[in-house]
Amino acid sequence: MALRSLLAMAVAVGKVHTSSSDVRINELSPTSDSGGVAWVELYHAGETAVNVAGWRLVGRSEEETFVLGTPLCQQSTVMRPQQHMVVQQQNQGIPTGCGFRFGFDQKGGHVALLDAAGKTMDATEWDIPLGDGSTWGRQPDGSGKFQRVELPTPGEANADPPAIQTNGRAYGTGQVCKFSSLDVESFNVPEVAAEVSNALRLDEMSGLAPSIVTPGVLWVHEDDDDAILYALSSSFPFPGRLVGEITLDVKAEDLEDIATAKCPDGLTECIWVADTGDNCARDTISETYRGRRAPNCSLRRSSVVWAIQEPQLHLKTARPMLFGASLEDEERKMWAFQFTLEGGEKLDFESLLVKPDGSQFFLIERTRLCCPAVFASPNVTASAPGTVLSMELSLIAELSNPPDAQLSGADFHPDGMEFIASTPREGVYVYRLQEPFDFSTAGLPLFVTWAPAAPQLEGIAYVRPFEDRPPGLWMASESDVGRVAPPLTFLACPADG
Template sequence: MRRPLALAAAALFALAPAAPASADPEAPDDGTGGLDYPRGGEGPEGSEIAFEFQDERIAESSGIAPSLRHEGVWWTHNDSGDFLPEVFAVNEEGETLATVTLNVELRDWEAISLAQGPGGEPEVFVGDIGDNFAGGWTEVRVYHFVEPEVLADVTLDPSVLTFTYEDGGRDAEGMMIDPRDGRLYVVSKEFAGGVYAAPENLDPEGGNVLSRIDSAPLFATDAAFSPDGTRYAIRTYWGVTIYDASDGVPGSSLGSFDLPEMEQGESVAFTPDGTALMAGTEGMNSPVWRVPLEGRKLPEMVAVEEEAAASDEAEEPESAGAGTSIGALPLILGGAAVAVVLIGGIVVLARRG
């Protein structure tokens, strides 16, 4: 989303009676005299910058998602503007490892997700779902291609999925794909934003209708599922809401919290182990924050792993006890030998007497 639109959105946000006090717009320091949109707070304890993008071509990172093939690799892309239609693979230091150029139009790319594709291989899905004309586009598109097994610069023709909304055009910046069944969801960015579900079976050639199934937080800028699909997150400029999707989507809210302050927060993703969120922002050399999760906000996969670890720890004292017995055995045998020698000596002395 362009900054003028963000400023206009913030002015409207200031009039919303439900807005929390901590998110009130403030007069910016740039001397414009206008209102600035909220940028977040300190974030949960333990929040830290994971890395910063090093590539000067990544100036408006608008989405982020972890690789399904390469450990420690993240995919990102630019927003609309004077950019090439490129998707970047970066490492945990923010260095670009590969650039995938798509032979398509970059109209308003806003989101990226990875999931198993129709052919059973991991695929990268890029959401051309933004609309700075307030729903002026009659249709939106999602491009997808098989995630490369080898990270190298390449140009390719992606597959294309076409979507329309059942209730008219929408501006959207959030897209997520349920890893359990591959169903795609789009989250619109409006005052009365909504979560829209794609059909269970997508038509790769024709149009697909997105159906509204739930409401969404004010001005949602991205969305993502946990690796096991039991949680999903919807972020805004200033915060994030976590949902329990154990029984499917829509899920029940598990609560919201501030994200660390960012210039223009645009992206969110779960870490591959599900223990934290990665949250990014636009700007040159922009940071990506790692934000830890705790309690019920953690995916079920984490709870299972923690239970297994606790079970292993519970067995350790038993093993330690066994080790102690084995370690004491030489002492016991040594003591017995001494006793035998002493008794033998006494017997000999008794016979001499």
């Protein structure tokens, strides 16, 4: 689609505001190798017109600044609701001073939108290659996550992903199944989507999370002290194949769960990892409660949750290898949150949940007794990359157990109104929340499904809108005796979900 050299004239409707966080960066194009100019598209997601005169686009430094609303440009700075506005790099096709004089690197960069008072309204950062003809944009407009866009649409709505047919119903990839609103009788039996056939070190797969940066990839880890994250393909032609791995430069004790969400800085996407397993603590609590002698074992000394900037994998050109492509030499942001528990308790945590905006994480206890404790971190958004932060987690709730079951993994629905939980052998359950991300409002666990093909469920995650699967659930399992390859299991959302 042709780039409009002159911005559309905007007409103020009703009251015009001078500052609004509803105006967002929506799409951008770097300076191309073939000489194409860079541009930034803004989108107004609010309901009232906004005047962006005096707002600034800032690149990697304050020296890379462009102020919107230069009088000589004769372009309206009033944005109507749902309007797109394109700002270009200075070139011969537009009047002098009406375009920004800095560019964006195809290999990575940063841009922020500040209002006239200097407050940051939006920002984005990319570290994946953007070649000629591809851009960095939100999907859908104004609210979606940034991703590589193969069909640039400056000044127009970003194209929606295609719908997927399943169970006789067409789903758009913007949907995530809401299991707490469904009838249990409508559920299907999960199917084995793939076997992890070339990951010889993944016989005890524990934790699972869909990649945000690379659709068609699932991040998993082994249930041990190897600080390695494995990227598995969830798409044809190589479902279940190992396509990459990250070796973390840290000392781990017992990795138990994994999640994907924004990084604590709110700019890039992160893989969150919980090194929180403590079988000794679980056994000690159980045996002591039953009046038996405590086991002769050592409690772990410390626990930590890491957030690691997620790398981009290029599945179209990469072939699966025996141990995948090592990504350990790439530089990436990383945070470490070392913690103790309120009251000095020692517990076994095997479920990690993170708010989608990366502002807070939660841990759920695995216990043989009633009732699993939920601990919450403080807000972590003020922490800078490279931070090693010590904190105390607060007890915020105690959940009702599924019958005769221990929770081995969990994941938030993106709207925060429910979370899904796996048990090793007693199936999958969902907890409805009355308030978003508020565990104190959790109801009783509702049975979702059995997973007869999964010997021991240890990880679970919702299929996210950016994946190429219909809505549903991913489940990770350990191998059973005599079975070398652990299965990846998929449960499709019923037609009424």
